[in-house]
Amino acid sequence: MTIARERPTLEAVARRAGVSRATVSRVVNGSTTVAGPIQEAVRQAVRELGYVPNLAARSLVTQRTDSIALILPESATRVFSDDQFFPGIVRGVSQELEAADKQLVLIMAGSAASYDRVERYTTGRHVDGVMFASMHGVDPLPGTLARIGIPVVCSGRPMGRSTPPVPYVDVDSVGGAANAVRHLLDAGRQRIATIAGPQDMVAGVDRLAGYRSELKGSRRRSIVANGDFTRESGAVAMRQLLDDDPALDAVFVASDLMAHGALRTLREAGRRVPDDVAVVGFDDVEIARYTDPPLTTVRQPIIEIGREMVRQLLRIAQGEEVEEALILPTELVIRQSA
Amino acid sequence: MTIARERPTLEAVARRAGVSRATVSRVVNGSTTVAGPIQEAVRQAVRELGYVPNLAARSLVTQRTDSIALILPESATRVFSDDQFFPGIVRGVSQELEAADKQLVLIMAGSAASYDRVERYTTGRHVDGVMFASMHGVDPLPGTLARIGIPVVCSGRPMGRSTPPVPYVDVDSVGGAANAVRHLLDAGRQRIATIAGPQDMVAGVDRLAGYRSELKGSRRRSIVANGDFTRESGAVAMRQLLDDDPALDAVFVASDLMAHGALRTLREAGRRVPDDVAVVGFDDVEIARYTDPPLTTVRQPIIEIGREMVRQLLRIAQGEEVEEALILPTELVIRQSA
DNA sequence: GTGAAAGCGCTAACAT
DNA sequence: ATGTTAGCGCTTTCAC
Numbered sequence: 001m002t003i004a005r006e007r008p009t010l011e012a013v014a015r016r017a018g019v020s021r022a023t024v025s026r027v028v029n030g031s032t033t034v035a036g037p038i039q040e041a042v043r044q045a046v047r048e049l050g051y052v053p054n055l056a057a058r059s060l061v062t063q064r065t066d067s068i069a070l071i072l073p074e075s076a077t078r079v080f081s082d083d084q085f086f087p088g089i090v091r092g093v094s095q096e097l098e099a100a101d102k103q104l105v106l107i108m109a110g111s112a113a114s115y116d117r118v119e120r121y122t123t124g125r126h127v128d129g130v131m132f133a134s135m136h137g138v139d140p141l142p143g144t145l146a147r148i149g150i151p152v153v154c155s156g157r158p159m160g161r162s163t164p165p166v167p168y169v170d171v172d173s174v175g176g177a178a179n180a181v182r183h184l185l186d187a188g189r190q191r192i193a194t195i196a197g198p199q200d201m202v203a204g205v206d207r208l209a210g211y212r213s214e215l216k217g218s219r220r221r222s223i224v225a226n227g228d229f230t231r232e233s234g235a236v237a238m239r240q241l242l243d244d245d246p247a248l249d250a251v252f253v254a255s256d257l258m259a260h261g262a263l264r265t266l267r268e269a270g271r272r273v274p275d276d277v278a279v280v281g282f283d284d285v286e287i288a289r290y291t292d293p294p295l296t297t298v299r300q301p302i303i304e305i306g307r308e309m310v311r312q313l314l315r316i317a318q319g320e321e322v323e324e325a326l327i328l329p330t331e332l333v334i335r336q337s338a
Numbered sequence: 339m340t341i342a343r344e345r346p347t348l349e350a351v352a353r354r355a356g357v358s359r360a361t362v363s364r365v366v367n368g369s370t371t372v373a374g375p376i377q378e379a380v381r382q383a384v385r386e387l388g389y390v391p392n393l394a395a396r397s398l399v400t401q402r403t404d405s406i407a408l409i410l411p412e413s414a415t416r417v418f419s420d421d422q423f424f425p426g427i428v429r430g431v432s433q434e435l436e437a438a439d440k441q442l443v444l445i446m447a448g449s450a451a452s453y454d455r456v457e458r459y460t461t462g463r464h465v466d467g468v469m470f471a472s473m474h475g476v477d478p479l480p481g482t483l484a485r486i487g488i489p490v491v492c493s494g495r496p497m498g499r500s501t502p503p504v505p506y507v508d509v510d511s512v513g514g515a516a517n518a519v520r521h522l523l524d525a526g527r528q529r530i531a532t533i534a535g536p537q538d539m540v541a542g543v544d545r546l547a548g549y550r551s552e553l554k555g556s557r558r559r560s561i562v563a564n565g566d567f568t569r570e571s572g573a574v575a576m577r578q579l580l581d582d583d584p585a586l587d588a589v590f591v592a593s594d595l596m597a598h599g600a601l602r603t604l605r606e607a608g609r610r611v612p613d614d615v616a617v618v619g620f621d622d623v624e625i626a627r628y629t630d631p632p633l634t635t636v637r638q639p640i641i642e643i644g645r646e647m648v649r650q651l652l653r654i655a656q657g658e659e660v661e662e663a664l665i666l667p668t669e670l671v672i673r674q675s676a
Numbered sequence: 677g678t679g680a681a682a683g684c685g686c687t688a689a690c691a692t
Numbered sequence: 693a694t695g696t697t698a699g700c701g702c703t704t705t706c707a708c
Contacts, residue, residue: 007486009701020679025703033677052486055462056398057701060684065394067459069443076432080418080425087418090446094414098452103459105407106444108432117441121405124393126464148345148390347685358695363687371693395685398700 008049017045028053059125067103068313069127071118071141072134075110083229083257084285085302089133089155092306100314102128115141123148129313131155133306137200142166151316153309156202157325167316169308169326173203173282176298176330177210180252180280183296183332185218189250189278193223195237195262197254204229207254207282223248227258234258238265249277250338256281256288256297263291263337278338293336300330346387355383366391397463405441406651407465409456409479412472413448421567421595422623423640427471427493430644438652440466453479461486467651469493471644475538480504489654491647494540495663505654507646507664511541511620514636514668515548518590518618521634521670523556527588527616531561533575533600535592542567545592545620561586565596572596576603587615588676594619594626594635601629601675616676631674638668 010028014021019038026034027042034042045051059065070093072079072086079086090106097104105127109115119141122130129151132142135158143162145152154168184192194211197204208224215222225240227233234253238261241248253259259281263273271277273293281288284299308326315322348366352359357376364372365380366389372380383389397403408431410417410424417424428444435442443465447453457479460468467489470480473496481500483490492506522530532549535542546562553560563578565571572591576599579586591597597619601611609615611631619626622637646664653660 007701010703011701021702022680022704023678026678029703035677038678050486052461054398054701055459055464056394056403057684058462058703060392060394060398060686060701061703063684065464067464076425076428080428082420087414090418091414094446098449101451101455103455104445106446107442108428108444111436113439114436117439121393121441123390124396126393126403126405148388348687349685359685360687360696361694364694367687373693376694392685395700396687398685398702399687401700 007054008051009054010051013042013045013049013051016049017041063125065126065128066101067105067127068097068129068131068310069105069107069122070131070133071122072106072108073110073115073132073136073139074108074134076108078110079108081230082287084283084287085134088302089306089309092303092308093131093310094306095303096307096310100310119144122150125150129153129317131309131313132158133309135159135201136198151313153313153316155305155309157206159200159202159205165324167312167322167324167326169305169312169328170202171300171305171328172330173206173300174210174213176282176300176332177207177252177254178214179210179330179332180282180296180298181211181214183334184250184252184278184280184338185214185220187250187278187338190220191223191245191248192220192250192252193225193241193245193248195234195241195251195253195258196224196226197258198228199226201229204254211252227254227261229255229258231257231261234261235265236261238262239269242266242269242271250279251277252280252282254282256283256285256295259295259297259337260287260291263295274336274338280338284333288333288335291337296335296338297333298330299333301328304328345392346389347392348389351380351383351387351389354387355379401463403464403466404439405443405465406435406467406469406648407443407445407460408469408471409460410444410446410472411448411453411470411474411477412446414446416448417446419568420625422621422625423472426640427644427647430641430646431469431648432644433641434645434648438648457482460488463488467491467655469647469651470496471647473497473539474536489651491651491654493643493647495544497538497540497543503662505650505660505662505664507643507650507666508540509638509643509666510668511544511638512548512551514620514638514670515545515590515592516552517548517668517670518620518634518636519549519552521672522588522590522616522618522676523552523558525588525616525676528558529561529583529586530558530588530590531563531579531583531586533572533579533589533591533596534562534564535596536566537564539567542592549590565592565599567593567595569595569599572599573603574599576600577607580604580607580609588617589615590618590620592620594621594623594633597633597635597675598625598629601633612674612676618670618676622671626671626673629675634673634676635671636668637671639666642666 138160225237476498
């Protein structure tokens with residue numbers, strides 16, 4: 001490694017260029033009120049010394065860091081699994097932050113210890129704003145940040161109340177699930193089961209709520225098994241459902257990944273899809289087009305969620321008031337499984 | 339959003355607790371030299387005021403941020419593709435950083451503009467150290483960081499020279515590739531082709547070099563097609579190879595993902611694997627066990643690369659000298675495809 | 677247009 | 693054991 005020589009400061013550049021610190025600061029920050037020759041002299045001194053501004057010092061006075069955190073309260077393993085939710089959010093967020101010339105710092109925190117670190121990191125103002133995605137249970141951190149005046153936006157309605165309420169971007173999960181079930185009812189299905197998502201996540205809760213509410217009108221009873229949004233849990237839950245009600249003829253699955261697992265179980269059990277059992281998923285991830293048969297599913301605009309989170313965050317950072325909730329629509333995509 | 343009230347400072351806490359700033363600082367930072375009752379008074383003032391330390395101010399004086407960046411010069415889409423390299427690195431890095439209680443900030447930079455931001459972010463000392471993975475071509479940033487005294491470690495030998503040289507962690511790609519080819523030679527294969535990785539990445543270059551060097555001893559000629567480590571590029575390159583030499587009886591593929599694509603092409607072309615054409619991959623990602631037939635491949639310890647990067651980085655940060663290169667071994671895993 | 681000076685919020689000698 | 697003091701490196705009035 002290099003000998004870490006003393007880092008040149010503004011002061012050093014100023015001395016070398018024969019000007020004041022203030023002038024160097026102006027040049028470095030692109031102020032136009034500096035005379036041409038002086039600008040050039042300063043730039044040369046910067047080059048010769050290899051000067052790089054100290055961002056800690058800068059943000060101590062400006063109160064800005066020009067970077068934004070996206071917190072994923074999940075382990076790296078989960079984030080990089082084949083769940084297409086994370087890539088979608090990250091892509092949407094990246095695109096929009098790119099346009100605003102802000103640095104995205106992505107932070108995963110699957111363990112309690114790492115979550116403490118995240119709290120320190122974010123409350124300490126290392127970033128100008130914080131976005132949360134994939135939250136579990138009641139999480140006090142977003143509320144804490146909002147309270148100390150750090151802009152926050154969540155993806156998905158936060159569970160529990162906080163003062164002030166934390167703004168969020170979500171899709172109409174309840175409506176989407178209800179549509180899916182309606183579709184199955186319209187097709188004349190009699191025994192419609194569901195594989196629900198994890199009930200510590202709002203997406204899991206809402207999709208189940210949509211299922212129940214739509215079923216309530218009809219005289220049908222609900223048949224529920226639980227999964228955790230992974231493919232494997234979908235396979236297991238489907239097995240459970242078949243045991244509970246061998247005569248079921250439809251299943252609404254709260255995620256495509258779980259639906260994929262459920263398809264496998266159905267095939268193994270000798271059920272034809274959709275002839276014997278109709279299947280509807282949720283998310284419209286890429287795999288939904290390649291399953292056998294292709295999956296009827298509820299499309300949600302994941303990338304848009306990411307983009308809208310950023311837009312809301314930037315509005316908040318500029319002191320604008322924003323609505324607490326921004327809800328994006330879902331759309332039923334009918335393919336061959338139902 | 340909340341009214342962003344004035345943020346309480348150390349000063350405010352000190353006044354409220356009736357002590358000096360220094361004492362508050364001691365309590366906040368867990369110094370033991372503060373009397374019990376005073377500690378309690380300070381903690382209470384902290385609680386009442388909702389005090390949170392300003393990290394910019396702190397790091398301005400301590401010269402530390404307790405966070406480390408991992409830079410992936412790739413788009414989010416690529417990082418979250420099914421290439422298992424990224425998750426492996428991230429997991430290794432996370433594990434090891436967890437143990438050191440440092441915050442990992444993950445930064446993707448697929449475009450030129452975003453790479454400029456990354457340069458500002460890292461040179462500006464927002465982080466105590468920087469790791470690079472998946473570098474393309476000759477990248478000046480690691481050298482720049484090293485020169486201004488910021489600890490840097492790369493995954494994979496950096497292309498081009500820099501002063502001072504940037505330490506790196508790599509696997510023995512050349513040796514691994516050579517072993518793969520030797521295995522094919524030992525099996526009596528006569529016309530051994532290769533699908534090389536992208537030649538702007540050192541992993542691509544080295545694996546090709548290993549292939550060539552091992553082939554040189556035998557009188558066989560080399561047959562090369564290029565891919566970019568994606569599955570699709572492997573399928574295309576395999577098509578190319580079959581056109582170039584319909585009689586080839588073996589192919590060393592520089593990544594399992596490309597090998598997966600190549601298997602598809604071979605099947606479509608009516609070639610049996612390994613009877614007609616033997617295939618060896620590289621990486622030993624999970625999919626290699628599920629291809630048809632399961633893939634003989636070169637295993638590299640990706641997670642270990644991540645862990646070792648962190649270890650090296652922490653050593654450097656503590657002022658220790660480290661070797662420029664840390665090379666981890668590869669291992670040939672023989673399955674049914676060769 | 678440029679410089680002087682005041683501070684951003686914190687830590688770390690040094691004094692007591 | 694606690695307080696006083698001097699910066700860390702920068703931006704930003706305010707004078708000139």
